[in-house]
Amino acid sequence: MxxxxxxxxxxxxxxxxxxxxxxxxxxxxxxxxxxxxxxxxxxxxxxxxxxxxxxxxxxxxxxxxxxxxxxxxxxxxxxxxxxxxxxxxxxxxxxxxxxxxxxxxxxxxxxxxxxxxxxxxxxxxxxxxxxxxxxxxxxxxxxxxxxxxxxxxxxxxxxxxxxxxxxxxxxxxxxxxxxxxxxxxxxxxxxxxxxxxxxxxxxxxxxxxxxxxxxxxxxxxxxxxxxxxxxxxxxxxxxxxxxxxxxxxxxxxxxxxxxxxxxxxxxxxxxxxxxxxxxxxxxxxxxxxxxxxxxxxxxxxxxxxxxxAYPIEEDRGEKMTLKGEVVSFEHVDFSYVKGHPIIQDLSLEIPPLSKVAIVGPTGAGKSTLINILMRFYDVDSGIIKIDGVDTSTLTKESLGNVMSIVLQDPWLFEGTIRQNIKYGKPHATDAEMIEVSIQAGCHDYIQSLDKGYDTKIDLGSQNISLGQKQMITIARALMVDAPILILDEATSNVDVLTEYKIQEVFRKIMAQRTSFFVAHRLATVVDSDVILVMREGKLVEQGTHKELMAHKGFYHTLFMSQFDSV
Known part of the structure; x- marks a missing residue:
């Protein structure tokens, strides 16, 4: 300085x-x-x-x-x-x-x-x-x-x-x-x-x-x-x-x-x-x-x-508008610490408007797959492409415009509900805000509050339930109107009834977008177009629920273990 x-x-x-x-x-x-x-x-x-x-x-x-x-x-x-x-x-x-x-x-x-x-x-x-x-x-x-x-x-x-x-x-x-x-x-x-x-x-x-x-x-x-x-x-x-x-x-x-x-x-x-x-x-x-x-x-x-003195990330890639139709991984390797691989030789291609579920035990690399797709971390080797374009050649802004994410832990900052929903698109109209809130299933709840969309969220958002908080973050993700939607165990911290409501919201919005979602309850993935089964950083199986159950492999073991526990 x-x-x-x-x-x-x-x-x-x-x-x-x-x-x-x-x-x-x-x-x-x-x-x-x-x-x-x-x-x-x-x-x-x-x-x-x-x-x-x-x-x-x-x-x-x-x-x-x-x-x-x-x-x-x-x-x-x-x-x-x-x-x-x-x-x-x-x-x-x-x-x-x-x-x-x-x-x-x-x-x-x-x-x-x-x-x-x-x-x-x-x-x-x-x-x-x-x-x-x-x-x-x-x-x-x-x-x-x-x-x-x-x-x-x-x-x-x-x-x-x-x-x-x-x-x-x-x-x-x-x-x-x-x-x-x-x-x-x-x-x-x-x-x-x-x-x-x-x-x-x-x-x-x-x-x-x-x-x-x-x-x-x-x-x-x-x-x-x-x-x-x-x-x-x-x-x-x-x-x-x-x-x-x-x-x-x-x-x-x-x-x-x-x-x-x-x-x-x-x-x-x-x-x-x-x-x-x-x-x-x-x-x-x-x-x-x-x-x-x-x-x-x-x-x-x-x-x-x-x-x-710590080097910052220079966003020097090419600025480009993508349709977000086809996503592909080509021989991707990744590790958080050199010498300790998390994902090894991952290759797959996701067709347009696919509903892609990512499942596997803890530490299998499920969330890591999301992290490298959104370029929160760069891969060690291999290529991730969207519409045939190498994502490493794009600006982070270009990737942010083509993907929106709902995280496992819903985060709302201190401010009004209006400001939180418009966080990714501050100049959005109120009509757009109401539309995404209806899609996310939280409009009626917000309207029931004394100040509606101008209700103040406390620091740490302690004055709002976890389920409603998650629905507001879904509305925020929809506001960006990105063609690819990513859900990182977005219902893992809510009760079964709230999860059912949120899953109903997801079914409607996923029909219009290519979606990736990390799931811990396998009952929620049975209608997915593609299920990616991760184990020890490797993609060990992929297919529909019916195909994977018939194969009687690792997915079958995971699914039956949850079914047996119930």
Whole structure:
């Protein structure tokens, strides 16, 4: 991530204002020293001169206040907008990363990029921009003024700098490691809480509350332990540096007395020099105070960069409108992990308007077949064609226009029912929305609600039954009006009565489309045009229900096992 041109202009302005503010800050003690000299000696106080100098010094301090306020304001704007751009980049890339990325990265860590990491980065950038430039200028300008007073005294002040730097850098290096670990644990903690909330019913029904709390406490305990160490080390720097500064002031006082006695250094000039030394040392104190925030921000930024560095999928295929009539697989091999094949040498051709059932035991590759058909994952070898066109040469948008899917777990986002149904086609008319809702069998239910299609769906869609939720997702799939419909165990999570209603809806809409559906209850596939029987990643049988039962192969065994269980 780079700063924008506007942000660079803002940083440049911060540098200029910081320089002016630093010069004013260091210049003021010179006038205060002159005021002190006008008050030395009994009866030698020049009140008029002192008043003028103090009023002028007050004006300088006021100007310094305004300049530092502007620097802080600009620094805050730059930090917030920089992180805003990073969050936008994260959202952009997460929407274009392959499913394999989400499968292999903890979701809690990804969520923390948008919340914890983002806030820490804002704080760190703000401190860096608002303190770094002014600190550098203050050090250089105060060094110049000290050299004008006395070189030996200045060298004594400078000699204390390496001690402060080595102390703070040694502690900072160790604290950076701890802050990185703390941010990683924060992601794990968020992931655990999210998982527990999403699966709360399972935890309750399985009496897993104690174990869940135990798992949380293990992560939480390590998080707190690492956090305590990191905060302790960060807080240790400031008092350590202050002790070194106090020793420096004592030595300056002793040498100042010697120079005053032997070289005529005035009390006012000595006072100014002590002020210069304090101003000179202050940036080091401030650096030690903000080092914890900066190191924490760097750890967060490194974590974000790791995510941003993951290659996104470039949709560089050919944009084409397909009829979605014929689907074919030619010697297709696929594996999620290299060396562990899921689908091997799969070949088949699906005629237009076919009702294709995909059956098999768990882990046979049923849903995987859907994943590679929709190009959620690319095949290792072989070709998948639609209307004779290799799908790997098409854009994802072209595939999305020819296929719509209803997933096993119906998903509705927070918003109105209207917005959910029009999700794939936001500019659709209300007439189109009502038509697909009637086809999906949910129109009457929606109309019975107080606000109809404007009824609000809560986060997690807890205010609507699972069956009605599934029917709304079917309406959403129909809204796209794609020629190929895919149903990935779309009725596996509903009761028998609701399943019967949904199956009636499916029978009507499948008659007009080529459809693929993964089924776990084999009684629902008997009227399919083609049944694909998967076993250990291979297509072992295919045909109609009657043909497969007569063959008395693996499908016959599966079907009879369900029949016998009933």
């Amino acid at each position: 780079k700063f924008t041109r506007r942000q660079l202009v803002g940083i440049t302005l911060c540098i200029v204002l910081s320089f002016i503010a630093a010069y004013i800050l260091v210049l003021t003690p010179k006038y205060l020293g002159s005021a002190v000299d006008l008050m030395v000696g009994k009866g030698n106080v020049d009140l008029s001169g002192v008043r003028k100098i103090l009023l002028f010094s007050l004006g300088l301090y006021s100007a310094y206040f305004l300049l530092t306020w502007f620097v802080s304001w600009f620094a805050n704007q730059i930090a917030v907008r920089f992180v805003k751009n990073i969050r936008s980049q994260l959202e952009y890339r997460l929407n274009r990363n392959p499913l394999s990325f989400l499968d292999t990265h903890p979701h809690g860590n990804l969520l923390s990029h948008f919340s914890i990491d983002g806030e820490l980065l804002i704080d760190g950038l703000f401190q860096l921009i608002s303190q770094l430039f002014s600190g550098v200028f203050v050090v250089l300008i105060s060094l110049y003024f000290m050299l004008q007073v006395n070189v030996r005294m200045t060298l004594m002040v400078i000699a204390m700098v390496p001690v402060m730097y080595l102390t703070s850098s040694a502690i900072a290096k160790r604290s950076l490691v701890l802050y990185r670990r703390q941010q990683s644990l924060a992601g794990q903690l968020g992931g655990h809480v999210q998982e527990a909330m999403n699966n709360h019913q399972l935890i309750l029904s399985s009496n897993y509350q104690k174990e869940s709390v135990k798992d949380f406490e293990a992560i939480h305990a390590e998080y707190n332990e690492v956090g305590e160490k990191a905060q302790f080390l960060g807080a240790l720097v400031n008092p350590t540096v202050r002790v070194i500064n106090n020793i420096s002031y004592v030595l300056i006082g002793l040498m100042g007395a010697y120079v005053s006695k032997n070289y005529g250094l005035t009390v006012g000039t000595l006072t100014s020099f002590i002020s210069y030394s304090i101003i000179f040392s202050k940036p080091f104190n401030e650096f030690s105070a903000i080092v914890a925030q900066v190191m924490s921000a760097k750890a967060s930024y490194d974590r974000i960069l790791e995510t941003l």
